[in-house]
Amino acid sequence: MSDTIDMVDKLLADLxxxxxxxxxxxxxxxxxxxxxxxQKELYLESLVAMSATILGASETATTxxxxxxxxxxxxxxxxxxxIIVGAGPKALLIVLASQDTGLGLILLELQKxxxxxxxxxx
Amino acid sequence: MVETGxxxxxxxxxxxxxxxxxxxxxxxxxxxxxxxxxxxxxSNLKSGGTGVFVVSSTMPDLVKSQFKEFGWxxxxxNDKLFFVDxxxxxxxxxxxxxYVVSQPDNIEGFNKIITDLIKExxxxxxxxxxxxxxxxxxxxxxxxxxxxxxxxxxxxxxxxIIYNFTAWPYSQETLDLIKxxxxxxxxxxxxxxxxxxxxxxxGILKSDWTEExxxxxxxxxxxxxxxxxxxxxxxxxxxxxxxxxxxxxxxxTRAISVDRLGTTIALDHGHIDYKGFSADIFxxxxxxxxxxxxxxxxxxxxxxxxxxxxxxxxxxVRAKHMLEITKAYGLPYIIVANKQDVSGALTPEEIKEQxxxxxxxxxxxxxxxxxxxxxxxxxxxxxxITGGT
Numbered sequence: 001m002s003d004t005i006d007m008v009d010k011l012l013a014d015l016x017x018x019x020x021x022x023x024x025x026x027x028x029x030x031x032x033x034x035x036x037x038x039q040k041e042l043y044l045e046s047l048v049a050m051s052a053t054i055l056g057a058s059e060t061a062t063t064x065x066x067x068x069x070x071x072x073x074x075x076x077x078x079x080x081x082x083i084i085v086g087a088g089p090k091a092l093l094i095v096l097a098s099q100d101t102g103l104g105l106i107l108l109e110l111q112k113x114x115x116x117x118x119x120x121x122x
Numbered sequence: 123m124v125e126t127g128x129x130x131x132x133x134x135x136x137x138x139x140x141x142x143x144x145x146x147x148x149x150x151x152x153x154x155x156x157x158x159x160x161x162x163x164x165s166n167l168k169s170g171g172t173g174v175f176v177v178s179s180t181m182p183d184l185v186k187s188q189f190k191e192f193g194w195x196x197x198x199x200n201d202k203l204f205f206v207d208x209x210x211x212x213x214x215x216x217x218x219x220x221y222v223v224s225q226p227d228n229i230e231g232f233n234k235i236i237t238d239l240i241k242e243x244x245x246x247x248x249x250x251x252x253x254x255x256x257x258x259x260x261x262x263x264x265x266x267x268x269x270x271x272x273x274x275x276x277x278x279x280x281x282x283i284i285y286n287f288t289a290w291p292y293s294q295e296t297l298d299l300i301k302x303x304x305x306x307x308x309x310x311x312x313x314x315x316x317x318x319x320x321x322x323x324x325g326i327l328k329s330d331w332t333e334e335x336x337x338x339x340x341x342x343x344x345x346x347x348x349x350x351x352x353x354x355x356x357x358x359x360x361x362x363x364x365x366x367x368x369x370x371x372x373x374x375t376r377a378i379s380v381d382r383l384g385t386t387i388a389l390d391h392g393h394i395d396y397k398g399f400s401a402d403i404f405x406x407x408x409x410x411x412x413x414x415x416x417x418x419x420x421x422x423x424x425x426x427x428x429x430x431x432x433x434x435x436x437x438x439v440r441a442k443h444m445l446e447i448t449k450a451y452g453l454p455y456i457i458v459a460n461k462q463d464v465s466g467a468l469t470p471e472e473i474k475e476q477x478x479x480x481x482x483x484x485x486x487x488x489x490x491x492x493x494x495x496x497x498x499x500x501x502x503x504x505x506x507i508t509g510g511t
Contacts, residue, residue: 030418056418
């Protein structure tokens, strides 16, 4: 069983290696931290719980008006970016990026990683 | 009785380890199991006992700094804690310890030191930092024979003897012996990746002095702090304006909320460290229009606080409905009777009656804004989650 943990760690390490990514985490849809990789020690439990809420609320909002589910949620502040994407019915991925980073590569890789995480947790 | 110092494990073991018994911490590779032995030794020193730590996989100085990392000041117990150095001689370095195994790759050398020490010292807690390392150096069969002798002698001289063992791929025969026959008690320590709960757990595999319990507990290793039992999610729910957020904040070491005009619109999230437990608390909104979010976030809970406003029985129906929405039936839950300080508040007995709840549901009186009763409530729920004592 610890193999799955190793594989999730590898997937997160790859994401973390992209320029500008400060932290990334895999979490359950109901807001529990699965694993995380980060530059400096952060208390991620709250971030993860809130991210699950944000994504869940976004999905509820858009499906209510027949607009389907969001591909991702991006939150931008003066100091950085928070990106949340769903990874199958059980999980989601969270990335914290620095403010000056372009999102192109991150979003592309994030999409791939989300697909992989979905498969890993099947 | 010698306490292991691991929260809840002593309860499971009926108070601790009786004098003369042996115990093995049986680790899956890759799990932070070594710390169990350290924590047991430290908790013994604290309660006035003598401890021996047999170091065979790293330098004794490193082990000492590990103790410090966890915030455990062993300097206070210099005359009560002895290290057996079976590492420095291996790499040809000098040793500062009183007890040194000069040839750590020869079981005879080990035998002599350990048996001398068992005879010399007053009843102590003897912890082997890594039985697997001794096995790697001295051979599986030879080590097992030695362990048999050490256990018998420890029994004779009233010591408690504890081993950390990592289950590398040894022969099946060896692993079976260790799991089943060699020791009075076996605590298995492993990792799980079940659904979305990823973590480390321990449980009792065997114990010949107490009723066996099949319960296992999730744990985390905190630096400083040591082993804490970990409960990833406890849900706080209830009707609008019952005081859920106040309860989460009163209970938590640190907490955040998403609220507007004093009512929670998304989620309260708090973290609590209390009496050896480390738990994350999720507080739901109470208003019906947020029900979709509640459903979404209530999965994987291990227990539920149902907060009710004791002065407002009209809301009890909604509160009961919240239990359904959160799929909390079947989970351990307790009723938190909040606002007990307000005049007209119903007593816990009256609330129980009005709720028409099963007999075994506990109602705890609480004044969340003044932190009265919140930790009592936490203890009651934790007891239910961990299967009581």
